[in-house]
Amino acid sequence: MIDRLQAEFGIPDCAHITSGNNGLPKLVLSHRSGSAVEVYLHGAHVTSWKNSKGEELFFISRSSHFEPSKPIRGGIPICWPQFGGQGPLPQHGFARTRSWRLLRTEKLGDDALVAEFELSENADSLAMWPNRFTLRYQVLLDTHTLTIGLRVMNTDDDSFDFQLALHTYFQVADITRVAITGLTGTTYVDTLRENVRETEERNSIRFDSETDRIYVGAPDAVVLADEARGRVIRVEKKNLTDWVVWNPWIAKAQRMQDFGDEEYQRMVCIESGAIASPVTLAPHESWECATTFASET
Ligand code: BG6
Numbered sequence: 219m220i221d222r223l224q225a226e227f228g229i230p231d232c233a234h235i236t237s238g239n240n241g242l243p244k245l246v247l248s249h250r251s252g253s254a255v256e257v258y259l260h261g262a263h264v265t266s267w268k269n270s271k272g273e274e275l276f277f278i279s280r281s282s283h284f285e286p287s288k289p290i291r292g293g294i295p296i297c298w299p300q301f302g303g304q305g306p307l308p309q310h311g312f313a314r315t316r317s318w319r320l321l322r323t324e325k326l327g328d329d330a331l332v333a334e335f336e337l338s339e340n341a342d343s344l345a346m347w348p349n350r351f352t353l354r355y356q357v358l359l360d361t362h363t364l365t366i367g368l369r370v371m372n373t374d375d376d377s378f379d380f381q382l383a384l385h386t387y388f389q390v391a392d393i394t395r396v397a398i399t400g401l402t403g404t405t406y407v408d409t410l411r412e413n414v415r416e417t418e419e420r421n422s423i424r425f426d427s428e429t430d431r432i433y434v435g436a437p438d439a440v441v442l443a444d445e446a447r448g449r450v451i452r453v454e455k456k457n458l459t460d461w462v463v464w465n466p467w468i469a470k471a472q473r474m475q476d477f478g479d480e481e482y483q484r485m486v487c488i489e490s491g492a493i494a495s496p497v498t499l500a501p502h503e504s505w506e507c508a509t510t511f512a513s514e515t
Contacts, residue, residue, distance in 0.1 A: 219243060223320060232331055233323040238265075239284035245320060247331040251361040253513075260286060262318040262335040262355045265293040267364050269513040275451060277389040277485035279477045289314045291476045292387045292485070294366065296355065299347060299380035301493045302409075310385070312343055313353065321354070330360040338373070350374040364511045370497070371504040379498050383462060383491035384509050386453070391446035393465060393483050397422035400440035401461065406431040407494065425486065428467035434494040436461045442488060450514040455490035457507040462489035 220243050223235040231248065238244035244258045244265070256266040267275045278292030289295050289310070297310035308315075318335040325331055335355040344350075351374070356367040366384060390396050401418050408414050409430040418433065422443075439454045440461060455461070464487040466474060471482040490509040499505050 227320055227323045227333075229323055229325055229331075232325050233333070235320070239282075242284055242286070245323065245333055247323070247333060247357070247359045249331055249359050249361060250329050253359060253361055253364075255357060255359045255364055257333060257335070257357055258284075258290065259318050259320060259335070260284075261290060261314040261316065262296060262337065263290050263293055263314065264357060264364075264366070265290060267359075267511065270361055273449075274389055275449075275511070275513060277387040277481075279481055281476050281478050281481075283476050286317065287315060288476075291474075294387075295385040296368070297381070297383035297385050297489075297491070298353065298368075298370075299349075299351075299378075299382070301381040301383050301491060304381065304493075307346055310383070311381075312346070313337060314385075316340075316343070318353075318355065328360075330358055332356060332358045349376070349378040351378070362513050365508060366510075367506065367508040369504055369506045370499060372499040372501055375501050377498055377500045379496040381491070381493050381496045382458070382507070383489040383493060385462070385487060385489045386509075386511070387485050387487050388442055388444075388451065390442075390444045390484060390486055393425045393486060395445040396486055397424055397443045397445065398440055398463060398486075398488065399423075399443070400437055401433050401463075404433045404436045406433045423463060425465050425467075428470055429463055429465045431463050432491075432493050433461040433463065435459055440488060442486070452512045452514055453488055453490065454510045454512070455507070456509070457505075458490045458492050458509070459495060460491045460493045462487065462491060462493065464489070 251270040282291035295314040298313040300307040300311040354369040358365040
């Protein structure tokens with residue numbers, strides 16, 4: 219299968235399909251500048267983004283599963299069509315545990331590289347969620363940016379609702395020296411305090427305990443400063459209303475089987491999403507969103 223994918227989608231020096239962890243196929247896009255991104259077909263899961271200096275920007279747990287039926291812990295899990303346990307489906311929906319189809323790889327005129335993945339309903343998804351759909355997921359790599367685009371198509375005769383989160387795990391050097399800015403004055407739902415709604419008063423969000431918040435109707439740009447490393451990443455969403463900010467801290471890290479006890483110190487999740495107000499998609503309509511990550515230093 220990997221040889222067939224490589225023959226169809228490989229581009230010399232730019233796009234390679236190789237055998238990833240546990241033999242799962244992954245696509246590696248390598249930009250002329252030195253930046254690179256890796257995407258597993260399992261979940262269309264971005265597991266690595268390196269900037270042009272070759273520094274890894276995303277976090278992957280050393281204890282992550284790489285198995286067809288389980289989500290990968292780190293990178294960008296696509297949570298769809300349900301966020302968390304907010305419905306009858308498995309936690310965070312099923313898109314992150316399905317194998318997606320690679321549709322296209324291309325080198326664009328300005329040297330940016332693009333790959334596109336597709337997922338549609340199958341008997342398993344219809345058994346738990348009776349809607350026909352097609353998702354198209356686009357990964358666009360440039361010198362300083364990674365842009366993720368998702369298009370949801372309702373191919374059915376009835377409307378359906380969905381939630382979405384691009385559950386991005388950033389690698390940080392020291393969680394106690396991390397600041398997230400851009401959310402001052404935004405309302406958040408505190409998942410750890412019975413979903414109480416409060417307003418973020420701080421100019422910088424910092425971490426000294428478990429954090430699990432949904433910032434609703436939030437501004438489109440947030441900035442992550444990894445102060446210990448002197449690194450800044452700007453994240454910008456389009457047509458998505460919410461951000462989730464999550465760090466499991468000590469006790470939850472210990473409870474998570476696919477996450478090392480100490481790893482909470484080296485990661486933070488900033489997830490762009492449509493969570494608080496699910497999207498309603500009419501029959502034969504489509505909907506699009508995007509998120510761009512920019513490595514500023
Ligand atoms: C976050 C949720 O988005 O995902 C957290 O807000 C949850 O509550 C976390 O613990 C991880 O979820 P999972 O299913 O990948 O362990």
